[in-house]
Amino acid sequence: MPWKETCVMDQRIELIGDWLKGEHSITELSFMYGVSRNTVYKWIGRYELGGLEGLEERPSAPGSHPNATAQSLIDAIISARGDHPRWGPKKIGRWLRNHQPDECWPAISTTGEILKREGMVRPRKIKRRTPPYTQPFNGCDRPNQTWSADYKGQFRTGDGRLCYPFTITDNCSRYLLICRGLPQPTLETTNPWFERAFKEYGLPEAIRTDNGSPFASVALGGLSRLSIWLIKLGIRPERIDSGHPEQNGRHERMHRTLKEETASPPKSNLVQQQMAFESFSREFNFERPHEALGQTPPASVYEPSERRYNGRVPKVEYDDDVIVRHVRHNGEIKWKGHLIYVSEVLAGEPVGLEQIDEHLWDIRFSFHHLGILNETTNKVQPEVKQKQGRRTRCG
Numbered sequence: 001m002p003w004k005e006t007c008v009m010d011q012r013i014e015l016i017g018d019w020l021k022g023e024h025s026i027t028e029l030s031f032m033y034g035v036s037r038n039t040v041y042k043w044i045g046r047y048e049l050g051g052l053e054g055l056e057e058r059p060s061a062p063g064s065h066p067n068a069t070a071q072s073l074i075d076a077i078i079s080a081r082g083d084h085p086r087w088g089p090k091k092i093g094r095w096l097r098n099h100q101p102d103e104c105w106p107a108i109s110t111t112g113e114i115l116k117r118e119g120m121v122r123p124r125k126i127k128r129r130t131p132p133y134t135q136p137f138n139g140c141d142r143p144n145q146t147w148s149a150d151y152k153g154q155f156r157t158g159d160g161r162l163c164y165p166f167t168i169t170d171n172c173s174r175y176l177l178i179c180r181g182l183p184q185p186t187l188e189t190t191n192p193w194f195e196r197a198f199k200e201y202g203l204p205e206a207i208r209t210d211n212g213s214p215f216a217s218v219a220l221g222g223l224s225r226l227s228i229w230l231i232k233l234g235i236r237p238e239r240i241d242s243g244h245p246e247q248n249g250r251h252e253r254m255h256r257t258l259k260e261e262t263a264s265p266p267k268s269n270l271v272q273q274q275m276a277f278e279s280f281s282r283e284f285n286f287e288r289p290h291e292a293l294g295q296t297p298p299a300s301v302y303e304p305s306e307r308r309y310n311g312r313v314p315k316v317e318y319d320d321d322v323i324v325r326h327v328r329h330n331g332e333i334k335w336k337g338h339l340i341y342v343s344e345v346l347a348g349e350p351v352g353l354e355q356i357d358e359h360l361w362d363i364r365f366s367f368h369h370l371g372i373l374n375e376t377t378n379k380v381q382p383e384v385k386q387k388q389g390r391r392t393r394c395g
Contacts, residue, residue, distance in 0.1 A: 148251035158268035175302035202305025
């Protein structure tokens with residue numbers, strides 16, 4: 001049998017004692033103590049070299065590390081980080097290789113571990129991202145089928161105040177519906193200008209934006225207070241993929257022209273800047289020929305929507321076969337004895353559930369899909385983005 005763990009040292013001493021008596025062969029000692037012949041030879045050899053101290057357990061870690069990074073290189077890495085505190089492992093590694101090419105510098109991952117070990121790297125905060133938009137885009141074949149809305153990059157007017165140009169266009173006709181310089185891009189400043197556009201031009205079928213506030217949020221389904229309002233009005237909120245402005249190409253092209261003709265350089269104040277925006281809008285809509293429109297201006301193609309806006313926001317309703325739950329103030333719904341978190345953005349709103357499998361339920365707000373409720377985990381899982389055919393682009 002193997003050594004008894006509770007008295008290993010005692011058994012080794014006993015083995016050496018029996019060996020010193022000369023009464024037993026190596027084979028017999030191996031059988032008596034339940035170990036291999038090599039183990040008996042090993043402990044005899046250690047005893048002959050170091051006496052009883054040689055029988056003590058030795059650390060299993062190697063005494064040397066031939067592949068370890070030399071201390072001089074570690075010191076150089078630490079020094080480089082001190083001189084360039086905003087550089088990461090990649091930049092530091094490249095800089096050191098450029099300045100001392102004859103040295104055998106460690107891999108980027110090892111450089112990162114050295115900096116982390118020295119407390120010179122701050123852990124990154126996990127950034128919550130807006131969930132991906134998974135539905136195909138609406139078409140752009142007729143006026144008011146799809147509008148685009150966005151904030152052009154802010155700039156300062158001559159008096160030092162920030163100006164955030166907010167724009168809405170019709171993607172079919174390129175008609176510039178709204179162009180307003182606002183002091184900040186918030187729901188409170190944005191919503192009235194959507195209302196103005198709806199009152200003057202009617203309601204579109206869809207509005208395409210980026211993933212930023214106030215158009216979207218990191219909540220389930222990417223919903224924000226603004227997009228909830230749009231859904232109640234029967235408008236489908238669309239979001240382009242992060243980092244893909246070409247999916248809103250027509251609107252982006254208009255923004256470039258807007259900046260060149262109205263903000264280079266900026267005007268003296270917001271009032272003067274707004275006058276420039278309005279002058280640009282009149283020329284862009286009624287005079288400027290557009291190649292994609294057969295060299296005619298957008299006003300020759302655009303016509304208001306037949307879906308008129310009366311200022312009232314309809315209640316969200318569901319078919320009789322849809323189970324309805326109201327979202328509580330903390331974002332939860334009551335479902336079969338359990339509290340399921342959905343989204344605080346939807347507090348006070350009704351959501352609909354339709355069964356799609358034994359334990360899976362599709363959950364949506366009006367026509368807007370939110371995710372899948374899994375009864376086995378009692379959690380709502382966001383929809384996973386699937387590979388689709390080519391999206392309809394308005395570029």
